[in-house]
Amino acid sequence: MMKTLQVALGDRSYPIHIGENLLSESDLFTAHIRGKEVLIVTNETVAPLYLDTVKTALNDYRLESVILPDGEQYKTLDIMQLIFDRLLEARLSRQVTIIALGGGVIGDMAGFAAACYQRGVPFIQVPTTLLSQVDSSVGGKTAVNHPLGKNMIGAFYQPQCVLADTDTLKTLDDRQFSSGLAEVIKYGLINDAEFFDWLEQNMSLLVSRDPAALAQAIARSCQDKATIVADDEREQGVRALLNLGHTFGHAIETGSGYGNCLHGEAIAIGMVMAADLSQRMGWLSTEKVTRISNIMIAANLPVTVPDKLSSADFMNLMAVDKKVQDGLIRLVLLKDIGQAIISDNYDGDALAETLAKFTAEN
Amino acid sequence: MMKTLQVALGDRSYPIHIGENLLSESDLFTAHIRGKEVLIVTNETVAPLYLDTVKTALNDYRLESVILPDGEQYKTLDIMQLIFDRLLEARLSRQVTIIALGGGVIGDMAGFAAACYQRGVPFIQVPTTLLSQVDSSVGGKTAVNHPLGKNMIGAFYQPQCVLADTDTLKTLDDRQFSSGLAEVIKYGLINDAEFFDWLEQNMSLLVSRDPAALAQAIARSCQDKATIVADDEREQGVRALLNLGHTFGHAIETGSGYGNCLHGEAIAIGMVMAADLSQRMGWLSTEKVTRISNIMIAANLPVTVPDKLSSADFMNLMAVDKKVQDGLIRLVLLKDIGQAIISDNYDGDALAETLAKFTAEN
Numbered sequence: 001m002m003k004t005l006q007v008a009l010g011d012r013s014y015p016i017h018i019g020e021n022l023l024s025e026s027d028l029f030t031a032h033i034r035g036k037e038v039l040i041v042t043n044e045t046v047a048p049l050y051l052d053t054v055k056t057a058l059n060d061y062r063l064e065s066v067i068l069p070d071g072e073q074y075k076t077l078d079i080m081q082l083i084f085d086r087l088l089e090a091r092l093s094r095q096v097t098i099i100a101l102g103g104g105v106i107g108d109m110a111g112f113a114a115a116c117y118q119r120g121v122p123f124i125q126v127p128t129t130l131l132s133q134v135d136s137s138v139g140g141k142t143a144v145n146h147p148l149g150k151n152m153i154g155a156f157y158q159p160q161c162v163l164a165d166t167d168t169l170k171t172l173d174d175r176q177f178s179s180g181l182a183e184v185i186k187y188g189l190i191n192d193a194e195f196f197d198w199l200e201q202n203m204s205l206l207v208s209r210d211p212a213a214l215a216q217a218i219a220r221s222c223q224d225k226a227t228i229v230a231d232d233e234r235e236q237g238v239r240a241l242l243n244l245g246h247t248f249g250h251a252i253e254t255g256s257g258y259g260n261c262l263h264g265e266a267i268a269i270g271m272v273m274a275a276d277l278s279q280r281m282g283w284l285s286t287e288k289v290t291r292i293s294n295i296m297i298a299a300n301l302p303v304t305v306p307d308k309l310s311s312a313d314f315m316n317l318m319a320v321d322k323k324v325q326d327g328l329i330r331l332v333l334l335k336d337i338g339q340a341i342i343s344d345n346y347d348g349d350a351l352a353e354t355l356a357k358f359t360a361e362n
Numbered sequence: 363m364m365k366t367l368q369v370a371l372g373d374r375s376y377p378i379h380i381g382e383n384l385l386s387e388s389d390l391f392t393a394h395i396r397g398k399e400v401l402i403v404t405n406e407t408v409a410p411l412y413l414d415t416v417k418t419a420l421n422d423y424r425l426e427s428v429i430l431p432d433g434e435q436y437k438t439l440d441i442m443q444l445i446f447d448r449l450l451e452a453r454l455s456r457q458v459t460i461i462a463l464g465g466g467v468i469g470d471m472a473g474f475a476a477a478c479y480q481r482g483v484p485f486i487q488v489p490t491t492l493l494s495q496v497d498s499s500v501g502g503k504t505a506v507n508h509p510l511g512k513n514m515i516g517a518f519y520q521p522q523c524v525l526a527d528t529d530t531l532k533t534l535d536d537r538q539f540s541s542g543l544a545e546v547i548k549y550g551l552i553n554d555a556e557f558f559d560w561l562e563q564n565m566s567l568l569v570s571r572d573p574a575a576l577a578q579a580i581a582r583s584c585q586d587k588a589t590i591v592a593d594d595e596r597e598q599g600v601r602a603l604l605n606l607g608h609t610f611g612h613a614i615e616t617g618s619g620y621g622n623c624l625h626g627e628a629i630a631i632g633m634v635m636a637a638d639l640s641q642r643m644g645w646l647s648t649e650k651v652t653r654i655s656n657i658m659i660a661a662n663l664p665v666t667v668p669d670k671l672s673s674a675d676f677m678n679l680m681a682v683d684k685k686v687q688d689g690l691i692r693l694v695l696l697k698d699i700g701q702a703i704i705s706d707n708y709d710g711d712a713l714a715e716t717l718a719k720f721t722a723e724n
Binding site: 153 | 439443446447449450451453477478479480481482503505508509510511514515516517518596597681
């Protein structure tokens, strides 16, 4: 049973297909490939598992592939050069379609490369992790990291379609899987309290990777995100809500060194910190903060700051985060479960208390 | 007397101001700067001449600058990293405005960096060469080179405005100046026969850098280009006419090594080659081919292929040029002076004869 959602973005609209065994469905690919040339971008972990399946589905095309090293620490302009090298060495024209086969890092880099190659060629997202299926493959944000900040160099660039094959989740390791659950929980917190309740009820099914529960959670997450993105493609307003947990989270990722803390783990902690700050502002009850912390724990996610990050480290790292306007740190906070807001009108002392609490033992 | 043209691109429309002493006109800048932060991107040749003037005009802003090495050989992703490094080290936010102060290379790199930094920040083009004033600052094409092809990595990204200060042309060396005249002549050849006639009459004035003649030529060139770009921003159709001389020219630039042959010099030769092929197709008279060659010579431009490029080199280099669709080389050719066409329907033998003629002594 394949579910299909549509991301409504005018002439950049595209479908998201969610279901089992999609990688071998040639028609799902070919409906979105205009020319005769295809470059598959994947990594050394995913390639042995799924590259041949996709190649078989596309054997009518002139196929090239590039296999990148696996990990957030490789999401750089230097590694992206390997994609351009392959495109040029293989003399692929501006009619080429790029297929991103992998997790969020592959999607971000292959998508950004597609945005830039000959000033823009089409691409298809084939996310193979839970995180990328519910988050990075929806919405057209592509980027690479800079040593001084995550996702600082990139483009808004929409794919032709997204194929989320739930079979690929079977091979995910537990940390990667839980990291994806953090983004799923995020949608409930932002604007979908009903979904948050459902997640509390079904977390043990999800953690055991029950296929039906997973398909439902992925579809609901994509729908929630697609709705927000359709309202605000270029993040002028409500789209910034999707950054719930991300300002704290990016600081945690950067401060602990790319690759040491998974993205979903970092934003899980970031969401708990945002809840703590929201509670200090009198917006969230202690009971709701506990529910938020508990659902993270149920999803096998961390809720404490790792390593030796200090309050000063946080302030320093958050100031270069891109959710800053003219020097003022804007945060996504919670008025309630299911009601996130963008605020630069919180109490600075409360922020200091939150940072002090979470870094007390560091 | 400042002339102002408008490039009509819907909500991405912008003005081009052409005149003397524009660099010190604060108002021309501030009308197009939204935040409080400005990064000026320039190079080691232009900085000593004009950086202080622009800084003085902008002394109400938080100003940062980055000075890149000068030359087409530095138009690479690696050098563009220096722009990102400066942006991040200076903690400039997504409210920053980037000012490109220099020739086409600076405009292409600063514009592409603006397109990518935090997925897009505004930028202002301040072209200081004739070539960039009439060509690269109009139309929103930004890019860097790859060792295997020119402008292979880039974005379509429009500036907030273009300030073409004709005073800056006084400091141009003769080769750079003539290189700009090649693009001016190109507009006459593409679709403006009246302008071509005017250029034939006024070439000696232009070569002597007569201010009034220059202002007229720049404004007419920008107008011709702006009209074509407004019809076809993303080069799906008529915009490709602007590549007259460029397929041959890019092969000459790449084959002779970036930096050895200036862009305008290479496309001057490329236009003469396109005229030769058009004559072999029976479209252009011998007399018109001679007029085209003569106007290049009058502008102090080369009309013969430099170095040791062979016909095989040309075929090899042209095949990766981006004006290729599914393996077939498309060329911009001339039905007449002032009537360029995009064609993949010419005689392959005639192309071979043109290449043989122009590479006979190599």
